[in-house]
Amino acid sequence: LLEYLEKDSFTKDEILAIKTEDAGLTEHLEAIKQAYGFGYDSISELIEELEGYLKSLNERLDYYLNIDFDGRSVVGDDPDNLDDRDYGDNNVMPKNGSIHGTHVSGIIAAVRNNGLGSNGAANNVKIMAIRNTPNGDEYDKDVALGVYYAVDNGAKIINMSFGKSFSPHSDWVRDAIAYAAKKDVLIVAAAGNDSKNTDEGQYYPNDQIGVGEEVGDTFLKVGATTYDYGSGIISGFSNYGKSSVDVFAPGSRIYATVPDGKYRFLQGTSMASPLVAGIAALVLSQYPKLSAAELKQILMNSGLPVVKKVSLGDDAVVPFSELSKSGRLVNAYNALIMASKISR
Template identity: 35%
Template structure:
């Protein structure tokens, strides 16, 4: 496994493009591979200091108002405060300063609580009176290969091309350049960029951003209509450009340049995406019925959340409920497979978690999931180089990867009215979200499952490379490319 960091997982390398200017999860909740195995994963104890604010997720046994209200009373009796209620899925986000909170709640047999667990291994930094931040673990913010970026938009492009469009090899690989001769997408379609925020006045994005559909979830997971622009990361702005940079004579062109964008901010200024942020983001997207969402991250502080651990399984279940609800509300989700060159179909160890305190070497098993990318219904995307081969950093896995898309040295928008190249499965996933947006435009009545089926059936088959034993499967489906490279041209052909 390659060393990983928040920025390598959220974007990997920035390279030159110009001059520098216990309850366990019920086996019915996830696919059969999530069933408890004979070899348990390594526990990761979480200590709640007395007097420090800790955050928890609480899952209600039965999803109805009576049971949710009963669970809330039990939370209060145990010394907790409900910060956010999701009545639709029976999930509560709770904070407490009591070291005894979680043991007390779990011991209450009449509480209507099915499961509860901490969402972090450290106190809540955004709580009143808490420090503004905390030291980021070594390597967590590593930014590799920074050389430069565009600060302006070169002129002289031929025909109706935007100035940098000729450098977008990625759009050529997925045939987006050919799709644009048919359509740039439907303005009625919106894509939620669940990420670090989008620069609202970027010249390549501002025409497509919908402020009324945008939200900031980094305040303990409570949705706020303000603060959804980036404050510490250009990652979300880069992802947004790949999906829907406008055809406007400036910069680049997205896969679906006519569709709209919603900024759903779930990355805090320390670079973390905690469960309460992610749940807030997907529930906002679901309740606003935004038809397509992109998730280029994994939920902290665990690279893999294990279904056989009482302090991790409840988060996995809460996330499953949230995404299942989004699916019912018509949201189709694309997610990055991850950048650790890891075989997701054969999990054995993890030495990167928890990343908000001190990582440990732990054994993991097939109950352990990279979320959201390994949740049911989510499209798991691996990354390709310009040659069409799997990127060296990309996770893979037979039966896990759904489709593949370009992810190395991707030119897109960047904070400061700039453009830059980034690499990672984070960059591959928005290509898929863009194709899904095109599909939604040509098939407006399609359900998420139908859109995913179309996406897979239209993908360009790519067989395993000769001699690489890591890749197993058939030319039509395998662990490197899934069902193949996504095809934007087929997506717009009715």
């Protein structure tokens, strides 16, 4: 294409304007047009996202799935002993790897209406940064202790934009989730990006064993949707489950903050979860007497029902209502209206 256009770069309009009968060129054109169809404004943007995804996969291979990796001896920690807590530090600003957390924070709390980048879901929000899952190296002990720390230090809403399919000490995390519920703290968690029905295969952290009874009533699991309000509304990567997922929210092509004062499109249930957490903060700021359990029910019950059947990655077509407990898409406006009627 560069040779055909006789230039080093091209725009979307230039690509769409090309008319050719050359089979090889047509093949390249169709591939690029497909990328534009996914919502990318430039091929460089697509390449950047693919490179980021590849980096993420390699980190999972190097750390999370590498049985020979031992990242704990450096800090003198025993990951199988929950009482061994004298490790870690207060550095939440790593030299690299902070794009994900910065993006998540911006979705929740980026300054609104300042003419820069994007607007956060809520105003006047304080972010308590707890870095407990660096680069895919996620231990149940760190997750559990992170929850305890957040609850004990005044957090009212906890966002969990991380997860995994294997959790050797999942009981520790469930105990922490139950503790948060007892202390009236809402936890909002990403449903995962494996395109799977998590009723049939667990995705952690969660507040139940299988599809059994929940350990608390303040844990909210969020799946992701696209910007296509139709049969393609479910993000192709998003997990789902009538029992294991509570609600859906936008998670495809979300524009928010990244380090060094920049902004980027990212996608994942990691983006859907903080949007719901931000809406929860918005509602709670207006109606501070709401309990965490009431807040969860408001977010679930006030959402928009999607009456159409939707497509899943395996070509199945199912009712949207069968993909989560609520069968709804979170809606901030409706949540505020319902909160005004429920708040004491």
